[in-house]
Amino acid sequence: xxxxxxxxxxxxxxxxxxxxxxxxxxxxxxxxxxxxxxxxxxxxxxxxxxxxxxxxxxxxxxxxxxxxxxxxxxxxxxxxxxxxxxxxxxxxxxxxxxxxxxxxxxxxxxxxxxxxxxxxxxxxxxxxxxxxxxxxxxxxxxxxxxxxxxxxxxxxxxxxxxxxxxxxxxxxxxxxxxxxxxxxxxxxxxxxxxxxxxxxxxxxxxxxxxxxxxxxxxxxxxxxxxxxxxxxxxxxxxxxxxxxxx
Amino acid sequence: xxxxxxxxxxxxxxxxxxxxxxxxxxxxxxxxxxxxxxxxxxxxxxxxxxxxxxxxxxxxxxxxxxxxxxxxxxxxxxxxxxxxxxxxxxxxxxxxxxxxxxxxxxxxxxxxxxxxxxxxxxxxxxxxxxxxxxxxxxxxxxxxxxxxxxxxxxxxxxxxxxxxxxxxxxxxxxxxxxxxxxxxxxxxxxxxxxxxxxxxxxxxxxxxxxxxxxxxxxxxxxxxxx
Numbered sequence: 001x002x003x004x005x006x007x008x009x010x011x012x013x014x015x016x017x018x019x020x021x022x023x024x025x026x027x028x029x030x031x032x033x034x035x036x037x038x039x040x041x042x043x044x045x046x047x048x049x050x051x052x053x054x055x056x057x058x059x060x061x062x063x064x065x066x067x068x069x070x071x072x073x074x075x076x077x078x079x080x081x082x083x084x085x086x087x088x089x090x091x092x093x094x095x096x097x098x099x100x101x102x103x104x105x106x107x108x109x110x111x112x113x114x115x116x117x118x119x120x121x122x123x124x125x126x127x128x129x130x131x132x133x134x135x136x137x138x139x140x141x142x143x144x145x146x147x148x149x150x151x152x153x154x155x156x157x158x159x160x161x162x163x164x165x166x167x168x169x170x171x172x173x174x175x176x177x178x179x180x181x182x183x184x185x186x187x188x189x190x191x192x193x194x195x196x197x198x199x200x201x202x203x204x205x206x207x208x209x210x211x212x213x214x215x216x217x218x219x220x221x222x223x224x225x226x227x228x229x230x231x232x233x234x235x236x237x238x239x240x241x242x243x244x245x246x
Numbered sequence: 247x248x249x250x251x252x253x254x255x256x257x258x259x260x261x262x263x264x265x266x267x268x269x270x271x272x273x274x275x276x277x278x279x280x281x282x283x284x285x286x287x288x289x290x291x292x293x294x295x296x297x298x299x300x301x302x303x304x305x306x307x308x309x310x311x312x313x314x315x316x317x318x319x320x321x322x323x324x325x326x327x328x329x330x331x332x333x334x335x336x337x338x339x340x341x342x343x344x345x346x347x348x349x350x351x352x353x354x355x356x357x358x359x360x361x362x363x364x365x366x367x368x369x370x371x372x373x374x375x376x377x378x379x380x381x382x383x384x385x386x387x388x389x390x391x392x393x394x395x396x397x398x399x400x401x402x403x404x405x406x407x408x409x410x411x412x413x414x415x416x417x418x419x420x421x422x423x424x425x426x427x428x429x430x431x432x433x434x435x436x437x438x439x440x441x442x443x444x445x446x447x448x449x450x451x452x453x454x455x456x457x458x459x460x461x462x463x464x465x466x467x468x469x470x471x472x
Contacts, residue, residue, distance in 0.1 A: 019347065072350035103344050168352065170359070172341030203258055211341030212257030212334050215427040216359065221352035230435045237433025240262055243253040 001027040001088060004096040005040065007052055010109050017109065019098070029089035033076060034059060034066060036088055053112035059084040061224060064160030067167065068113045069100040074164035074222040082162060082224040102167035106174070106209035119209040120161050120177060126205035127198035128181045130190050143189045156184035158225040168222035171211035176219035178206045179231035186238060196242030203239050257337065260330040261431040267330075268424050270323035274316075275417070276451065279458040285471060289394035296393040328369065335362055357423040364420040371413035378406070401466035410463045418456030422448050 003024045010017030027036055034056050041051035057063040061082040068083055070076035076086045091097065099113065107115040145153075159180035166174045182199050185191030191198070213232060220229045253259035281299075284292040303312035351359065374384060379396055382388030387399045401407045425448035429435070434444070465471045 069346060069349070072346065072348035073352065098348050100346055100348070103342050103346050105341050105343050168349075170349075170354070171338035173338070200252070203256060204252065207257050211338035213261065213430075214334075214338070214358065214361070215423075215430045216354035218352050218354050229430065233430050233433045233435035235433075236258055236262070236431060237435075239256070239258045240253075240433060243250060243259060 001029060001091070001093045001095075003027050003036075003088075003091065003094075006096065006098045007113070008100045008109075009052070009112055010101075011111065013108055013110055017112075027088050029087065031088045032059070032084055033070065033086040033088065034084050053110075053114050055114045056084060061085045062160055064162035067102060067162040067164050067224075069098075069102065069167060071098055074102075074168040075162070075224050079221070080224055080226050082160070102163050104163075104166050104172045104210070106172070107163060107166065115163070117161070117163050119174070119206075120163065122209070123174070123178055123202050123205045124181055127194070127201040128185070130185060130194060132190075145188060149187055153184045153187040156180040156187065156227065156231050159184075159223075159227055160225060162224060164222045164224060165219035165227075166210060168218045169211065169213075170216060170218060171214055173213045173219075174206050174210040175213040175232045175235070176223060176227055176229065178202055179229075179235040180227050182235045182238065183231040186234065196238060196245070199235060199238040200242050203235070257334055258431075260334055263326055264330045264334075265428040265431040267323040267326040268428055270319065271327065272421065272425065272451070274320055274323075275421070275455055275459075279455050282462060283458065285394065285397060285462055286465075289392070292394045292397075293392060297391075324369075324372075328365075331362070331365060355423065357419040358427075361420055361423045361427075364416045367416040368413060368420055371409065371416070374409060375413075397462065398466055398471060401463045404467065407463035407467050411460060414456055414459040417459070418452050421455060422452035424448075425451055 001024075005022045005024065006019045007022060008017055009020045022040055024036065024040060027039070031039070034054070037052060037054055044051045054068065055065040057065045059066070061084060064082070066083040067075055070083065070086070075081060075083045076090070078086050078090050101107075101109050101113045102115045104115075106119045107117055110116050157180070159177060161177060163177070165176035166172055169175075182202055185198065186195050215229070215232075217229055220227065254263070281295060282292075284295045299313055300310045307315075357364075377384035378400060379385065379393075382390065382396070385396060385400055386403075387395075389395050401410070426444055429444040429447075462471075
């Protein structure tokens with residue numbers, strides 16, 4: 001496959017970035033998008049140029065580190081797929097592909113396509129946990145959880161924290177991420193004692209970094225795990241409940 | 247931060263206020279459209295209905311008492327809606343200082359993407375509408391108390407009807423996104439039903455109100471009401 005890539009290059013956080021155009025003449029349709037960047041980087045290294053910085057770890061769609069904007073879509077054209085599992089057969093020979101980092105005030109570019117997603121960690125630190133006394137693990141079957149509830153909680157827990165929701169959102173809001181992290185605990189018995197305090201703290205933390213939700217559903221469409229905006233409604237409800245019951 | 251003090255400061259709280267004030271205005275536009283259907287019953291019925299709106303509540307309330315209470319409630323709802331919308335919009339614009347070279351729309355509806363500007367159009371229209379059919383200031387042939395005459399002679403001017411038609415279409419889109427969005431903002435989800443009744447609700451009422459309101463200028467332009 002012959003491809004033309006316009007890739008965002010930015011030396012440092014403070015530097016002014018720009019798109020640089022690269023031509024690739026021998027891409028395989030079986031490559032993943034990250035492998036395409038690997039091949040391009042090897043060529044750049046051979047030519048003595050600086051390789052393109054991008055983030056990746058597991059390359060199997062579960063670590064959440066590889067997200068980039070591909071042709072204006074978070075994680076590219078394939079639905080429910082992280083960039084690492086997007087294959088070049090989803091593109092056509094001769095295509096032009098624009099690769100951009102996530103754009104959000106809360107996610108400053110560190111270099112090229114790599115952004116700093118620390119605010120996500122801050123949101124989890126604010127309340128994305130349950131407090132338990134340490135010691136031997138309790139018997140797992142002591143607290144029964146109905147299967148539909150357990151499934152729903154797992155749907156929320158699928159969130160890999162990639163940031164696609166923020167990236168795609170026209171408002172740069174982190175509602176879907178925060179709602180997923182709030183909901184997977186709020187649905188389970190173990191999450192009940194801190195339920196309303198948790199949502200208050202996590203939402204307050206979220207709002208110190210991100211824009212706000214206008215219910216346009218772009219996040220759900222961009223999410224590689226297909227997390228539903230139902231969780232945003234759940235989070236809103238818990239937040240409102242917590243505000244009024246104190 | 248906890249409790250009500252943080253509620254207003256938070257964007258989630260502001261969205262709930264937008265939804266609550268939206269419900270008030272939704273109730274108003276629905277009743278307004280239903281009441282205006284009396285246009286089709288002729289001048290006596292419509293003018294009597296307009297007079298009844300002023301008398302309702304008496305003798306417990308003074309003349310036009312309930313009308314002014316309703317107006318103040320609506321004014322408060324508009325104020326809250328516009329203030330929170332402006333604050334949230336400014337906040338959202340700040341959240342992405344560097345724009346994308348390219349960002350595609352995945353699933354957002356036309357209504358959801360234009361909801362802010364639809365709101366601006368509706369706000370401008372409301373000023374015109376009040377000056378036109380409430381105070382009569384922007385009306386060329388205004389007769390106080392003769393609502394039927396004012397409506398018909400007003401709508402017989404094609405560009406006046408045009409303003410109303412454009413505004414009602416904008417209101418329809420705004421209502422469609424707003425009514426659906428209200429459920430999300432207030433945390434009323436729909437977990438099991440694959441046919442989202444919240445979307446259906448928004449569609450039914452957006453269409454009902456829009457078609458009802460559009461029928462008035464169209465009926466006058468077509469000569470069905472004269």
